[in-house]
Amino acid sequence: MPSSTVENYLKRIYIEQQAEPVGDIVSMKSLAGAMGVTAGTATSMAKSLADSKFVAYEPYGGVKLTARGRSLALRVLRRHRLIECLLVEALGLDWSEVHDEAESLEHAISDKLLDRIDEFLGFPSVDPHGDPIPTADGEIRQSALTALTEVQEGAEVRIARVLDQDEQFLRFVDRHMLRPGTRARVLAHDHAAEAVTVQSGKLPAVTMGRTAAAKIMVELIKS
Amino acid sequence: MPSSTVENYLKRIYIEQQAEPVGDIVSMKSLAGAMGVTAGTATSMAKSLADSKFVAYEPYGGVKLTARGRSLALRVLRRHRLIECLLVEALGLDWSEVHDEAESLEHAISDKLLDRIDEFLGFPSVDPHGDPIPTADGEIRQSALTALTEVQEGAEVRIARVLDQDEQFLRFVDRHMLRPGTRARVLAHDHAAEAVTVQSGKLPAVTMGRTAAAKIMVELIKS
DNA sequence: GATCGAATTTTGACTCATCAAAATATGATA
DNA sequence: TATCATATTTTGATGAGTCAAAATTCGATC
Numbered sequence: 076m077p078s079s080t081v082e083n084y085l086k087r088i089y090i091e092q093q094a095e096p097v098g099d100i101v102s103m104k105s106l107a108g109a110m111g112v113t114a115g116t117a118t119s120m121a122k123s124l125a126d127s128k129f130v131a132y133e134p135y136g137g138v139k140l141t142a143r144g145r146s147l148a149l150r151v152l153r154r155h156r157l158i159e160c161l162l163v164e165a166l167g168l169d170w171s172e173v174h175d176e177a178e179s180l181e182h183a184i185s186d187k188l189l190d191r192i193d194e195f196l197g198f199p200s201v202d203p204h205g206d207p208i209p210t211a212d213g214e215i216r217q218s219a220l221t222a223l224t225e226v227q228e229g230a231e232v233r234i235a236r237v238l239d240q241d242e243q244f245l246r247f248v249d250r251h252m253l254r255p256g257t258r259a260r261v262l263a264h265d266h267a268a269e270a271v272t273v274q275s276g277k278l279p280a281v282t283m284g285r286t287a288a289a290k291i292m293v294e295l296i297k298s
Numbered sequence: 299m300p301s302s303t304v305e306n307y308l309k310r311i312y313i314e315q316q317a318e319p320v321g322d323i324v325s326m327k328s329l330a331g332a333m334g335v336t337a338g339t340a341t342s343m344a345k346s347l348a349d350s351k352f353v354a355y356e357p358y359g360g361v362k363l364t365a366r367g368r369s370l371a372l373r374v375l376r377r378h379r380l381i382e383c384l385l386v387e388a389l390g391l392d393w394s395e396v397h398d399e400a401e402s403l404e405h406a407i408s409d410k411l412l413d414r415i416d417e418f419l420g421f422p423s424v425d426p427h428g429d430p431i432p433t434a435d436g437e438i439r440q441s442a443l444t445a446l447t448e449v450q451e452g453a454e455v456r457i458a459r460v461l462d463q464d465e466q467f468l469r470f471v472d473r474h475m476l477r478p479g480t481r482a483r484v485l486a487h488d489h490a491a492e493a494v495t496v497q498s499g500k501l502p503a504v505t506m507g508r509t510a511a512a513k514i515m516v517e518l519i520k521s
Numbered sequence: 522g523a524t525c526g527a528a529t530t531t532t533g534a535c536t537c538a539t540c541a542a543a544a545t546a547t548g549a550t551a
Numbered sequence: 552t553a554t555c556a557t558a559t560t561t562t563g564a565t566g567a568g569t570c571a572a573a574a575t576t577c578g579a580t581c
């Protein structure tokens with residue numbers, strides 16, 4: 076059984092790999108940063124993950140998941156996201172507080188219980204943040220989404236996914252009714268101010284910075 | 299934060315202490331046995347638990363929880379038992395399969411989530427096996443129960459608690475409708491055969507060995 | 522090509538939890 | 552009281568995961 080440390084590294088590598096603009100390869104620096112350990116620790120873990128065939132490790136290059144590593148990473152992600160669903164839907168926790176909880180529960184839950192939860196929830200395809208839930212056989216369906224920053228002025232969108240689990244940010248999103256599933260309209264892009272103005276429901280419009288807006292992914296309804 | 303190993307030792311010591319007929323002191327041998335480690339490991343953990351003031355450790359004597367240790371043990375037990383309730387009541391798992399699951403989840407759940415679960419379940423006082431659930435402030439109410447072996451022939455009882463988490467045993471109990479909450483009648487004690495005969499619901503009577511019967515605790519309804 | 526700064530790797534050390542095996546203490550019995 | 556079986560403790564070792572700091576390599580620039 077891989078330890079929860081190993082599971083965390085693989086999950087992290089998977090996520091960093093997604094974020095990697097090109098090449099799918101994760102440097103020791105970003106891995107160490109993402110895991111909150113020193114670079115030396117990242118290197119030695121990289122080697123040991125490579126020994127277990129979870130990653131391909133290129134000295135002075137970086138690390139990249141093997142099929143085996145990717146499969147385990149997706150299983151961890153599946154656990155994480157199904158647990159988030161459970162906490163929100165069955166126990167009524169707020170979506171802004173479930174991330175950390177899921178972070179530890181994801182290593183403690185059995186496959187059997189997980190399947191039970193999946194069934195109980197009606198086999199959801201995304202978690203409360205709109206992140207896709209890998210299937211039991213290790214597939215993940217990424218729907219093509221657009222960042223709020225890329226949407227034309229005046230367009231109507233449906234919020235689909237929020238790419239940041241930070242509690243503060245999620246509460247901000249909540250306050251302005253920009254939670255996945257809701258409709259909103261992009262009112263303006265201010266390139267000089269690097270800001271985007273959006274409006275949802277009956278709420279007054281809100282203006283947010285580009286970097287914040289870039290973390291909100293949407294589907295176009297009408298432009 | 300105490301590690302989950304520490305939590306497990308304290309929980310185990312608490313349980314062994316309850317089982318200790320006299321003196322409340324747990325020997326290294328029984329601790330090692332209960333934890334599935336060698337005696338040397340038990341000794342060194344006993345010392346380190348003593349360093350952290352969780353137990354009083356007497357060389358060549360044994361170990362006994364301090365108030366601090368007892369408090370943590372009860373918090374772990376509370377987590378364990380509330381999780382068992384949740385798995386049975388909300389997710390429909392069978393009571394015979396929840397023990398192992400709870401065994402790992404109990405170290406991964408936050409106090410916040412636990413309180414939420416407690417509320418969601420309506421503040422239950424016992425888990426599916428009839429084991430009392432410690433309160434959030436560290437109290438535990440042990441109701442005075444009688445073992446099936448001590449009940450007079452012909453008496454009617456209500457099953458209150460089953461003192462064995464073994465899956466096989468719990469399924470046996472289930473098959474004969476002897477789950478906590480159900481009524482049953484003690485038909486006979488056969489001292490020579492060391493056996494007890496019980497009957498529940500519309501099922502035919504079942505005869506079980508003394509040691510099995512001793513693990514089923516009941517309340518008297520009528521003798 | 523030589524040099525410099527940044528990233529990476531190596532080294533040595535540490536903690537936690539464990540084991541096997543050797544050494545020792547305890548308590549009962551002769 | 553001497554002995555013996557059993558329980559306990561000690562000792563030395565191991566693996567996982569970590570850090571700090573020293574050593575090395577890479578890649579870009581001069």
